[in-house]
Amino acid sequence: MLNSEKRSLIRFLVIYLGSTFLLFSLASWTFYISSKHHLYDKQREQLEYQAENIKSKLRHLHTTFDKTLYYPQIKTFNSAIFDLDKKYIFGSFKEKPYLNKMGHYSNNNHMYYISKLEPYYLGAAYLMVSIPIDKKPIVSLQRNIIWFMLGAGIIFSILGYFLGKLFIAPMRDSINKMNNFIQDTTHELNTPISTILANIELIEAYGMYEKSEELKRIEIASKTLSRIYEDLTYLNLNHEYYREIEEINISKMIEERVVYFSAMAQNRGLNILLELLPNKTLNIDRNDAVRLIDNLLSNAIKYNKTKGNLTVKLTDTSLSVIDTGIGIAKKDLNDILKRFKRANKSEGGFGIGLDIINQVVNSYAFHLDITSKLHVGTKVEITW
Amino acid sequence: MVKIVLISTFLCMTTYAQTLNKENHTSLEESCLSCHKKQQIPNQLIYRRYLIKYSTTTQIREAIFTYLKNPQIKYTIMPSQFFLKFPMKKAINIEDKKLKILVNEYLDKFDVKKMLVLPKR
Numbered sequence: 001m002l003n004s005e006k007r008s009l010i011r012f013l014v015i016y017l018g019s020t021f022l023l024f025s026l027a028s029w030t031f032y033i034s035s036k037h038h039l040y041d042k043q044r045e046q047l048e049y050q051a052e053n054i055k056s057k058l059r060h061l062h063t064t065f066d067k068t069l070y071y072p073q074i075k076t077f078n079s080a081i082f083d084l085d086k087k088y089i090f091g092s093f094k095e096k097p098y099l100n101k102m103g104h105y106s107n108n109n110h111m112y113y114i115s116k117l118e119p120y121y122l123g124a125a126y127l128m129v130s131i132p133i134d135k136k137p138i139v140s141l142q143r144n145i146i147w148f149m150l151g152a153g154i155i156f157s158i159l160g161y162f163l164g165k166l167f168i169a170p171m172r173d174s175i176n177k178m179n180n181f182i183q184d185t186t187h188e189l190n191t192p193i194s195t196i197l198a199n200i201e202l203i204e205a206y207g208m209y210e211k212s213e214e215l216k217r218i219e220i221a222s223k224t225l226s227r228i229y230e231d232l233t234y235l236n237l238n239h240e241y242y243r244e245i246e247e248i249n250i251s252k253m254i255e256e257r258v259v260y261f262s263a264m265a266q267n268r269g270l271n272i273l274l275e276l277l278p279n280k281t282l283n284i285d286r287n288d289a290v291r292l293i294d295n296l297l298s299n300a301i302k303y304n305k306t307k308g309n310l311t312v313k314l315t316d317t318s319l320s321v322i323d324t325g326i327g328i329a330k331k332d333l334n335d336i337l338k339r340f341k342r343a344n345k346s347e348g349g350f351g352i353g354l355d356i357i358n359q360v361v362n363s364y365a366f367h368l369d370i371t372s373k374l375h376v377g378t379k380v381e382i383t384w
Numbered sequence: 385m386v387k388i389v390l391i392s393t394f395l396c397m398t399t400y401a402q403t404l405n406k407e408n409h410t411s412l413e414e415s416c417l418s419c420h421k422k423q424q425i426p427n428q429l430i431y432r433r434y435l436i437k438y439s440t441t442t443q444i445r446e447a448i449f450t451y452l453k454n455p456q457i458k459y460t461i462m463p464s465q466f467f468l469k470f471p472m473k474k475a476i477n478i479e480d481k482k483l484k485i486l487v488n489e490y491l492d493k494f495d496v497k498k499m500l501v502l503p504k505r
Contacts, residue, residue: 070500085440089496122500
């Protein structure tokens with residue numbers, strides 16, 4: 001799966017699963033709150049029922065004239081009676097409770113119900129009844145909701161994955177078609193380009209003809225084609241490509257590649273400045289290094305002004321290529337590394353140069369920094 | 385010496401308190417309950433009537449005191465029909481301070497808080 005496909009699939013899944021999760025959470029929360037209230041209401045009804053029960057027993061007790069009056073105590077319930085001044089008279093609580101609220105209220109563990117008595121049997125004007133909150137059904141409800149959310153999450157994730165695949169299928173087809181076209185084209189281009197370049201070298205080697213302006217142009221055009229071919233092959237084979245890491249004299253390689261691009265640079269009248277740390281070595285695959293340098297130089301030449309400057313700086317920790325070209329607008333800087341993205345379409349190309357640079361940089365955990373000012377120039381710096 | 389003085393003071397105070405209590409007790413019995421007994425007035429029932437109407441001891445105390453000082457139908461706890469059969473009692477001739485003590489004693493004697501217990505589970 002391509003990176004762009006992965007990104008689209010992930011974005012789709014995030015939006016789809018996020019909104020589904022939000023919707024389910026809202027529904028579950030509403031259901032939980034309503035069920036919890038229903039459970040509490042049941043317990044409140046029990047309290048009210050028991051309060052009435054105690055009241056009737058108090059009425060009976062009021063007309064009893066025994067020496068000892070047995071306070072009506074009900075299993076699991078605690079109760080207490082208070083006079084009109086809210087002073088405690090008697091009750092089954094372990095600690096004397098205080099009467100400061102009316103009706104129903106609860107704390108973390110207990111539910112209370114306070115009701116008025118009229119007339120005041122045994123002097124009781126208020127009756128407080130309490131019950132420990134039965135949390136078992138609430139815990140069970142919470143567990144059921146969590147299981148439901150988990151189950152729904154799994155089902156919708158699977159569904160989302162397949163839906164996502166279905167949605168990105170047209171995009172995948174387009175990309176596949178494009179890749180196949182590039183693959184076929186590059187394959188067909190390889191032989192004629194190699195033939196042209198070999199023959200130019202032969203002409204130069206044997207000095208058959210003076211190197212005319214026309215021949216130079218043919219050489220430049222052929223090298224450009226050859227480089228495009230190399231880039232496209234690199235991108236196509238990138239995943240299956242076996243890298244052979246070796247110690248490369250990067251200073252020497254830059255010099256060689258500058259010579260390779262000299263005809264192209266001369267054609268644009270560029271002034272090439274090399275500030276290279278001599279014999280700097282880097283552990284890197286040769287092909288990766290060539291693709292990296294070639295693309296940096298090619299971009300700097302292609303997007304430079306005629307008779308501009310091209311500076312290549314190599315220090316112990318970095319490689320910078322600075323041009324005095326058209327620059328990149330600030331808004332385009334964030335997307336410039338994407339494949340097929342071209343900030344400026346005045347020059348030819350597929351928009352794969354910076355993508356290749358970025359891939360090489362990422363493969364070796366280097367750091368890429370692009371600073372640019374529109375119509376002033378661009379500096380591409382790679383640090384390791 | 386100090387110990388002897390302290391112990392003597394304590395003994396005197398205890399004796400005085402006991403005497404006072406006995407006097408008061410005798411007073412409630414003599415001034416109120418003996419007569420109630422003769423007339424077969426159910427004290428507990430009367431007290432419960434006050435309790436069911438007034439709830440708090442402060443209000444009951446006030447109501448009993450007012451009735452005893454000025455016995456009228458509007459101040460009594462008994463229903464008006466009761467006085468068709470029985471005569472209204474005469475105003476009590478005891479000074480206020482002592483009467484208040486007697487009322488307090490009455491309230492204390494029949495207090496339901498003392499009678500209420502939790503059944504054994």
